[in-house]
Amino acid sequence: MRHGVIGLIAATVIVVSLGAQQPQTPPAGRGAGGGRGQTYPPPSRGGGGGGGAAGPADKPLVDFALADKGKDVWIAECVTCHGAQARGTDTGPNLLRSVLFLRDRYGNEIGPFLKKGHPLQSGKPASSLTDEQITNLSHFLRKQLNDTLRGATVFTVQDIRTGDAKAGEAYFNGAGKCTTCHSATGDLAGIAGKYESVDIQQRMLFPGGGRGGRRGGPPPKSAVRVSVSPPGGAPVSGVLVYMDDFVVTLQDESGVSRTFKRTPAFKVQKTDPLEAHHALLETISDKNIHDLVAYLETLK
């Protein structure tokens, strides 16, 4: 009995803490722009979005206020057997995988099922549940389901600060060769105050998103540059606009866009200021990454 009570209290605390979780910004997802000005292949599937494009067009929408009320019913009558997140316990099944629940629309399936005499943890008969309570339970359950989908507000990065700042500093000044281009008191001063930890980690590993610059404006420092040497002509250099096996287009120092046909005799030299970052991906360890983030977090 005591175990039961403790279990119930513990489960209640989990439910309450989940409910108290502040809405968070959905994950940025993919497509933030990979190296070399390429966009990363788009998400292979577009589920998520708290339901997103997946499932039937008439799938229930969650009213958060009703889901909160449903949570009260859940804690009072269901949590002991079906768990804080409705994913089941040793004494009750996972309801989020229940076909009956997945077919439910605002209580039209779970209501009749419960009222047939499903036991409640308070000992009351299930027939005592009002239609409103059943609807609220339906909203609560649907919210639990949506929280497992990509794009849900709870579906985001947790605390990633696990590294050793001192080891990170040593890597920054040593093996990582970061000081070749960066300085803790220069360009990176105050970086901890500018970005979340995960963004520092992402920018360090995958810089270059949107580095094409604005049309007409000066190219960013990270822009890829090319120098071309047409046979018999003077070399021309500038910011790379486009290149494939057949042509290369650059913007020269005067801002003019010029396209050249590529031939075996036509030499193209490319300079990518972010090459060291790309090369780092081959050698950096996960420990180095976490230590570096911990060190950069000290640059307040």
Add this chain to the structure above:
Amino acid sequence: MKRFTCVLAASVCAAVLVSRAQGLDPARLLKPATDTWPTYNGDYSGRRFSTLNKINANNIGALSLAWVYRLNLGGGPVIGSSATIKSTPLMIDGVLYFSTPDHAWAVDARTGREIWHYLWKSTGGNHLANRGVAILGDNLYFETPDDYLICLNVKDGTERWHKQVADLNRFYYGSVAPVIVKNHVIVGVSGDDLDIPGYLDARDPETGELQWRWWVVPQKKGDPGSETWPNEEMARHGGGMTWQPITYDPELNLIFVATGNPQPVLAHKNRAGNNLFTASLVALNADTGKMVWYFQSSPHDTHDWDSTQPGVIFDGEINGRPRKLIAQAARNGHFFVLDRTDGKAIVSAEYVKTNWALGYDEKGQPVPNPAKMPQVDGALVSPAAGGGANWQPPSFSPATGLFYVPAARTFSMFYLYDPGDNPQGWGGQDRGGYSESMVQAIDYKTGKIRWSHKWEGAARSGLLSTAGNLLFSAGPGNSMVALNATTGDALWHTRLNGAISNGPITYELDGLQYVIVGASDMLWAFVMNK
């Protein structure tokens, strides 16, 4: 009078053509001629190789535009990819048949003129893609996002029947191109939002009734593979979608199905074990659906690397001995050549450099490194979730002996979002990314890269190789490129309206060789007039 005879002859000819344009003789599925492309891959092998050589490495510069067709949605709404051609067209008797989510079309292969269009009224589902149609006799089959198998009259696009093949409430959706095998319509299922089991169905071509079903994951304790799951509950909901078309060996009567990743996708604490038969290449008896062998290319996957890349069938020589082979370039960056009679590995090798495996086990399957599974603070993994290869079909040329892969070298950070003991759905995601696109040409005998053609930008599409020593692929900047199939040198290119969104096909009509490719909402036809 002479002119009249001519007109009469032409009319008779036209009448013959019209009468022939009534569907597909099943015998042509077994030995496709060069004037047809009767299945998703052109034939059952998955090679996407054509013996045609009228377009070749010497004359490719003279390839001309024949026509373009822009999708007519018939007033239907644009939902997801309903206006993007991700299907590979079939070409039968001078007519192209293709699909997008909720739509199917017939278009004249000589002119691009629309013959008919069919619109399905949707009740929902993921409209990410539709890979194509299948045809048997006068019947055309395709799947819808809301889980119906539709049968149309191939002559006029009118509906004959529809049959539900999966439960939309469980977030299944339909996207795979069905494949006809004897008297079976082979259909798979899609969906990885909820924890649901994958399966492959054989359905009656006349009624759509179920003939047999093979479950990818065990549905009860004691079923084959259940020893690789912690309990029945997890096995029964363990994923393994069948969202790419199968290949088939008529002689062995084996269907080869490549299966998707397990569920939950990234968080995996509650599914310890190899999670059979997810992320595997599996041989099934075509008439019974019984499993004959399996090879798991991603044991206990935790990176969304479905192994649904096709098992490509060819006969080759290994150590001087003729062998019946099947090869797969899996999404996880590894290439496998197996004996297709028993599934035993002959070659296991990386086709792009990866960082997640500790080596291969005694079966030639990669052994995942636990440190590179998703972590709360992130793990740097190559390839990213998008994979070294994805759904875009590869090609194998018996003329060069090379297996061509539309590949990418990618990195991303894999985060665990749900570190609890009982995750569900995804429980994590990869973020960020570095990517280099390329075509890898692999020597099937060794797994070594013979040549690598790197693109100066993002480019990935299905591939087509031909006896003209050509390999057609997407290039950067919305281009289609022809490479020399032996050397990888770029020979020809043209700019399209968008990035290639399917795999190119080729056929011969009236003595002329065509190449057809889809880019966004347009179908492009090129022809060699010389």
